[in-house]
Amino acid sequence: MEPFTYERASTPELASGSLESALARMGNERTVQGRWPAEYLAGGTTLIDLMKLEVMRPRHLVDLGELRETHGSIKVGVDGLKIGALATMAQTAEHPDIARNYPVIAQSLVLAASAQLRNMATLGGNVLQRTRCNYFRDVSWQACNKRNPGSGCAALEGVNRLHAVLGGSQDCIATYPGDFAQALTALDATIEVLGPNGTRTMAFVDVHRMPGTTPNIETNLAPGEVITVFNVPAGPWTRRSLYLKIRDRQSYEFALASAAVALDMADGVVRGARIALGGVATVPWRARESEAMLAGKSLDEQGAKAAARAAFADAKAREHNAYKIALGQETLVRALLQAATMEA
Amino acid sequence: MPESDNSRGAALSRRKFLGVSASTAALSLVGDAAGASGSAQEAPLRDPRALMDTVLKVNGVRHQVALDERTTLLDALRDHVGLTGSKKGCDHGQCGACTVHVAGRRTLSCLTLAVAVGGAEVTTIEGLSKADGALHPMQQAFIDNDAFQCGYCTPGQIMSAIGCVKEGHARSDDEIREYMSGNLCRCAAYPNIVAAVSQAKNSMGG
Numbered sequence: 281m282e283p284f285t286y287e288r289a290s291t292p293e294l295a296s297g298s299l300e301s302a303l304a305r306m307g308n309e310r311t312v313q314g315r316w317p318a319e320y321l322a323g324g325t326t327l328i329d330l331m332k333l334e335v336m337r338p339r340h341l342v343d344l345g346e347l348r349e350t351h352g353s354i355k356v357g358v359d360g361l362k363i364g365a366l367a368t369m370a371q372t373a374e375h376p377d378i379a380r381n382y383p384v385i386a387q388s389l390v391l392a393a394s395a396q397l398r399n400m401a402t403l404g405g406n407v408l409q410r411t412r413c414n415y416f417r418d419v420s421w422q423a424c425n426k427r428n429p430g431s432g433c434a435a436l437e438g439v440n441r442l443h444a445v446l447g448g449s450q451d452c453i454a455t456y457p458g459d460f461a462q463a464l465t466a467l468d469a470t471i472e473v474l475g476p477n478g479t480r481t482m483a484f485v486d487v488h489r490m491p492g493t494t495p496n497i498e499t500n501l502a503p504g505e506v507i508t509v510f511n512v513p514a515g516p517w518t519r520r521s522l523y524l525k526i527r528d529r530q531s532y533e534f535a536l537a538s539a540a541v542a543l544d545m546a547d548g549v550v551r552g553a554r555i556a557l558g559g560v561a562t563v564p565w566r567a568r569e570s571e572a573m574l575a576g577k578s579l580d581e582q583g584a585k586a587a588a589r590a591a592f593a594d595a596k597a598r599e600h601n602a603y604k605i606a607l608g609q610e611t612l613v614r615a616l617l618q619a620a621t622m623e624a
Numbered sequence: 625m626p627e628s629d630n631s632r633g634a635a636l637s638r639r640k641f642l643g644v645s646a647s648t649a650a651l652s653l654v655g656d657a658a659g660a661s662g663s664a665q666e667a668p669l670r671d672p673r674a675l676m677d678t679v680l681k682v683n684g685v686r687h688q689v690a691l692d693e694r695t696t697l698l699d700a701l702r703d704h705v706g707l708t709g710s711k712k713g714c715d716h717g718q719c720g721a722c723t724v725h726v727a728g729r730r731t732l733s734c735l736t737l738a739v740a741v742g743g744a745e746v747t748t749i750e751g752l753s754k755a756d757g758a759l760h761p762m763q764q765a766f767i768d769n770d771a772f773q774c775g776y777c778t779p780g781q782i783m784s785a786i787g788c789v790k791e792g793h794a795r796s797d798d799e800i801r802e803y804m805s806g807n808l809c810r811c812a813a814y815p816n817i818v819a820a821v822s823q824a825k826n827s828m829g830g
Contacts, residue, residue: 283672286693286739321740328696328735329716339672341693343740370729370791394806395791396720396784399729400736531805 281331286321288343292351292474292508295320295342300476300504302340315496316503320344322366323401325393326409334419335410335427344402344506351508352402354378361385361512365404365471369393369460372403382512384521384540388463391525394532404507407461407487408499411454412534413443425451426495433495441600442536445608447562448596452495454562456488461564462540463523465556469512475505484510488563517544517554520624524615526559526607535559537608539615543579545624550574553616557591560608567591570612579620581613588612678739680705683751691738697731698722700738701748709749709779713808720807723780723787724748730787749779752786762786765824766817773811781807785821786828794825 285302289295302318318340321327330336344351344366352366356377363372372378373389393401415421415434423432433452435443443453461484469484487499501507512518521542527533538558544551553574555567570587577583588609595605675690680697682705689704698715701707701724710733713721717735724733725747752760762782765771772778784807788794793803800821801814809817 281694284693285670285672286676286737288740288742321737324737324740325717325732325735328737332716343737345740345742374791394720395787395793395803396723396730396732396806397717399787400731531802 282337284338285340288346290346296474296504298342303503322405325397325401360514363510365507366402369398369401382518384463384523387523388459392459409458412457413454429496440598443601444562445560445595445597445604446565447490449491451493452491456563457534462556462558465564465566466540466542466554467512471507472509473505474508491562517542520622522619526611537611539612541615541619543619548578550579560604584613584616676739682746693739695738696734697736697738698733707748707750721777721780723783730784761827762824765820769816769820771816771820772813777809789825789828794821
């Protein structure tokens, strides 16, 4: 791990100011692995790991740990959820109202990581976790456009069994690794962000960027901006929702394919479907084509299969990951049929 | 002030640095934050080589240590506090051998910066037994069920298992397996570990 300086912030405003001033002192350039040279520290479960690997080499850390009390609460209202970004994965997954009325959220969290990691990791950090691509995580590989912009992508012709079939580019096919983000994407969540220019609200689906020609720029958050709140709107679809995750082993593993599904149904007819896919794409992937095909119809296996095919119509496989196109479709079909049988 | 900060960090020996009061460190933090509003260029960052005065509360005892910011809680416990019960397996949060409790929650000490622990109470495997030497029910259950072979993962398994029971996730063998999946055992003592957790759950009143 490379040396860094460390400070704690007691409010998001001070945190943002500290990070911004640190960046100003360091020249305000994307110099270190294409990242800003100062980072926020929350649970640390991604950051400290990647700093040990020297995949991330920030020169300054602003610790948000003291905000856990003030910005880690969960409020359940008739219009939806308001969750502080410093809430932990465990705390959110265990919340009885979320487990009952927003099962896709609770399941996406409890099926991720381990109990220890879920105790540590915050929701804000969780959605910003970085890819598990081995060429990204191992600095002995020079070619990684995400870590070393302009150096190429070793995964394109390398071992790419775990890589994305949706949303990739000629410069990067790294999979977005998280689970919770798919639940937020499906449920039309928004986030509140605090930064040097004050606060703003953005749709969660706009947070992550597809790699394109700049895979090192992973989000649309500006330097110094910090996520403070997740807002999840209530709706008739949240109770009939689930997260189905398929992986190489049954516990404590990242998704090969996953589906977050929320259905608004009446008399066996789908009034509206909300779908996001994980494990198969470079970003949390909203499957709007599938949603459109399901709307207004009764849900049967044939319809679910057609919708799943539509989600993967533009999928591009490399040497080792073609199975994800079939697996991703099967995962979505099973999730849809399972959700249809839930009591809402 | 900033210049003297720099020279102090570079010139002072570790022993002398230990004498620098915590309030001085706090002042320099305020100075950094104040820089956000104005003369950012004139407030250089602290020398990253300077050690940071840190207080750790471990098993009810207060320890004052001077640490490089990079020091993890695991390394601080083992190398600075002298408690080597917590083990370093993968050092990347994947194996669970370093599990301790921070503020009552099972936590991976290898992915926790010691300076970020703040005043939170840390409990390690050394802090479980009573003053008279009586073992914690989970420790006893691991012995009773032969829940280890080489023993390297055991401190982490036991700390994690206590968390598992306290969180209410030891209601069935399947649930114990799921909620203990963050602790790997290369000797594969898993069936006996599940039996131990199940036994201790009853004696812990879970």
